[in-house]
Amino acid sequence: MSEQDLLREQMEERMARIKMLEDLQAHPGWKLLHGEMKSQVMIRRQMDFGSRIKTIDLAFESASNRAEALGIETTMALPGTLVDEAQIELETIRSRIQEIEDERKPS
Numbered sequence: 001m002s003e004q005d006l007l008r009e010q011m012e013e014r015m016a017r018i019k020m021l022e023d024l025q026a027h028p029g030w031k032l033l034h035g036e037m038k039s040q041v042m043i044r045r046q047m048d049f050g051s052r053i054k055t056i057d058l059a060f061e062s063a064s065n066r067a068e069a070l071g072i073e074t075t076m077a078l079p080g081t082l083v084d085e086a087q088i089e090l091e092t093i094r095s096r097i098q099e100i101e102d103e104r105k106p107s
Contacts, residue, residue, distance in 0.1 A: 007096055018083055038076065041072050
């Protein structure tokens with residue numbers, strides 16, 4: 001298998017991955033889950049808002065709430081981040097294919 005064939009195969013894999021992730025983001029189940037996660041982030045932020053930390057236990061609870069909110073936000077953003085990553089990889093592969101084709105052209 002030539003490098004160009006391998007790159008075309010990788011390109012197809014990235015395009016399939018992008019489609020799958022975009023389909024996930026468009027799915028009603030993901031939209032429902034995304035809305036629930038957004039609510040959970042707001043709840044955790046509200047638990048921290050305006051509370052004065054008087055004890056070490058409250059400090060740990062506050063840090064835990066912030067960490068949970070951040071983790072949920074990361075999960076919410078993950079499909080979009082993976083699409084962006086795959087699109088960058090796809091562009092890199094396309095550029096390499098173009099380089100190979102340019103190298104083969106007579107000067």
